[in-house]
Amino acid sequence: MMKFGIFHLVPWHESRTQEQALREAMEEIELADRLGIDEAWLGEHRFSRHGLLSGMWSFLGQVAGRTKRIRIGTSVVVLPLHNPILVAEEAAMLDVLSGGRLDLGVGAGYQRQEFQGLGIDISESRERFQEGVDVIVKAWTEERLSYHGKYTNVDDLLVAPKPLQKPHPPLFQAVQASPDSVEFAASRNMQLQVLASGLSGSVGMGPQGLVRLWREKMEEYGHPHARLDPPLYQSIYVAPTMEEAEQDPAGLRGFASRIMNSTGIAGVPIGSPLDKDGNIPPGYEHYAGPQGGGLGDEPALPRLFGTPEVVCRGLEQIREAGFNHVFGSFEFPGLPHEKALRSIELFATEVMPSFREAPVE
Numbered sequence: 394m395m396k397f398g399i400f401h402l403v404p405w406h407e408s409r410t411q412e413q414a415l416r417e418a419m420e421e422i423e424l425a426d427r428l429g430i431d432e433a434w435l436g437e438h439r440f441s442r443h444g445l446l447s448g449m450w451s452f453l454g455q456v457a458g459r460t461k462r463i464r465i466g467t468s469v470v471v472l473p474l475h476n477p478i479l480v481a482e483e484a485a486m487l488d489v490l491s492g493g494r495l496d497l498g499v500g501a502g503y504q505r506q507e508f509q510g511l512g513i514d515i516s517e518s519r520e521r522f523q524e525g526v527d528v529i530v531k532a533w534t535e536e537r538l539s540y541h542g543k544y545t546n547v548d549d550l551l552v553a554p555k556p557l558q559k560p561h562p563p564l565f566q567a568v569q570a571s572p573d574s575v576e577f578a579a580s581r582n583m584q585l586q587v588l589a590s591g592l593s594g595s596v597g598m599g600p601q602g603l604v605r606l607w608r609e610k611m612e613e614y615g616h617p618h619a620r621l622d623p624p625l626y627q628s629i630y631v632a633p634t635m636e637e638a639e640q641d642p643a644g645l646r647g648f649a650s651r652i653m654n655s656t657g658i659a660g661v662p663i664g665s666p667l668d669k670d671g672n673i674p675p676g677y678e679h680y681a682g683p684q685g686g687g688l689g690d691e692p693a694l695p696r697l698f699g700t701p702e703v704v705c706r707g708l709e710q711i712r713e714a715g716f717n718h719v720f721g722s723f724e725f726p727g728l729p730h731e732k733a734l735r736s737i738e739l740f741a742t743e744v745m746p747s748f749r750e751a752p753v754e
Contacts, residue, residue: 395712395748398432398720399425399737400468400626402444403452406648406726414445417730419455421723424734426460428741432496433460434468434624434720440510441663443652450483457491466496468586468626468720469567473502473518474511477525477545478552481532485556493557498586499526500567501574501676503666506657515666519676520544526564526581533561565624570598571679572606579610585623589694589711599691600625601714622718625711629697629721631704631739632732638699641725641732648726697721701743708748 403418405411422433433456438444446452449470456465465487470480480499488495501522502508508515524542532538532552539548556562566578567586575598578585585607587600598606604623611618632638653664660669666677673680694714695707711719723736 394717394750395708395745396431396622396624396718397740397745397748398434398464398466398624399430400434400436400720400722401446401724402436402438402722403446404648404652404724404726405442405445408727411445415452417733418724419452419459420730421733421737422456422463423459424737425741426463428738429745430463430737430741432464432466432624432720434466434496434498436468437471438504439507440658441504441506441652441655443504443649443663450487453487454490457487457494462494464494464496465491466565466720467498468565469498469500471502471507472499472525473521474507474513475525477528478532478538478547478550480525481529481552482554484529484562485533485552485554488556488558488562489554493562495556495558495562496565497529497562498565498567499529503569503677503680504657504663505661505666505668505674506659506663509657509659516674516676517544518674523577526566526583530561530564530581568603569679570603572598572603573676575603575607576610579607579614579616582611582614582616584621587623587625589625589627600694600716601691604715622716624718624720625694625716627694627697627711627719627721628725629704629723629736629740630725631697631699631701631736631744633700633739635699635703638703641728642698645725645727701739704740704744705747708744712748 401418403414405414435446437446437449439447453465484497501518505515521544524544528540528545531540533556538550538552564583565586566583568574587603608618630638630642654662657663661667666674666680695710697704697707723733
């Protein structure tokens with residue numbers, strides 16, 4: 394049986410007000426909940442039209458209050474931009490209020506201009522990220538928190554509330570192409586979130602290779618993993634005809650590249666960790682710049698654009714490649730809202746049933 398999720402960054406397209414973009418994203422998540430989609434994943438970004446979820450915890454609280462059964466995930470909280478004790482508190486509160494539906498995905502971040510805007514040195518991101526993960530787990534699982542690290546130094550803190558899920562909510566680490574990130578995730582018994590195709594500029598391992606390496610490392614660290622299926626991110630668009638499936642998103646794909654290659658706060662493209670002189674910060678060596686290469690020698694995974702039948706065939710290929718867990722972006726900035734809702738409904742009613750276990754009679 395495959396698991397499926399919906400993903401939202403809530404991009405701010407020029408055809409929408411901010412309020413419209415946020416309201417429509419919530420309506421899509423509520424529809425996914427009613428239709429039986431397993432998860433809603435939300436991604437944090439700030440200082441550009443790339444995404445409006447700078448106030449992620451407020452939005453997640455709304456999701457918890459306006460849905461019944463869907464799991465609520467982050468993909469991701471950019472951990473180096475936060476005090477990890479505050480992340481532990483916010484996440485635990487959300488887990489309690491949602492009835493134990495939280496999946497916490499965290500990442501080190503990659504947009505230099507976000508770090509610049511908050512006065513944080515991106516060269517510290519890997520250290521801050523790794524220390525932050527350890528602080529969060531200790532804050533969740535120990536009665537009182539004492540921690541002495543490079544960025545967090547506290548003694549005997551009562552961090553409350555504690556999460557409802559025990560020992561704590563599932564933890565996920567977003568990885569693009571870096572074996573070092575996989576090593577750390579496995580060392581902390583974290584699942585991966587992987588991209589079906591890398592971000593522009595990323596070079597290194599592809600999704601299949603990353604998951605194979607993660608399973609090897611989980612084995613080395615003694616963590617059970619056979620029943621875990623790291624989620625794969627893929628864009629999804631389902632339409633009644635192939636003509637619509639190809640044409641509806643086609644004219645909208647330029648938005649993301651236009652935003653990601655526009656100049657951010659740091660004087661570099663928004664979607665880049667490089668400085669204005671093209672220097673790569675520590676921990677981002679797998680990032681080759683905006684004109685970088687691909688993801689190793691693995692065959693490309695199919696696009697999930699098409700009629701329900703075509704999307705089913707694509708998902709079958711993805712399953713044969715070893716993935717049983719897919720979360721998809723149904724958002725194409727500028728797409729009419731009713732078409733986004735239609736795509737979600739077609740996916741839930743005409744695609745998902747083919748990948749669910751048959752009911753026992």
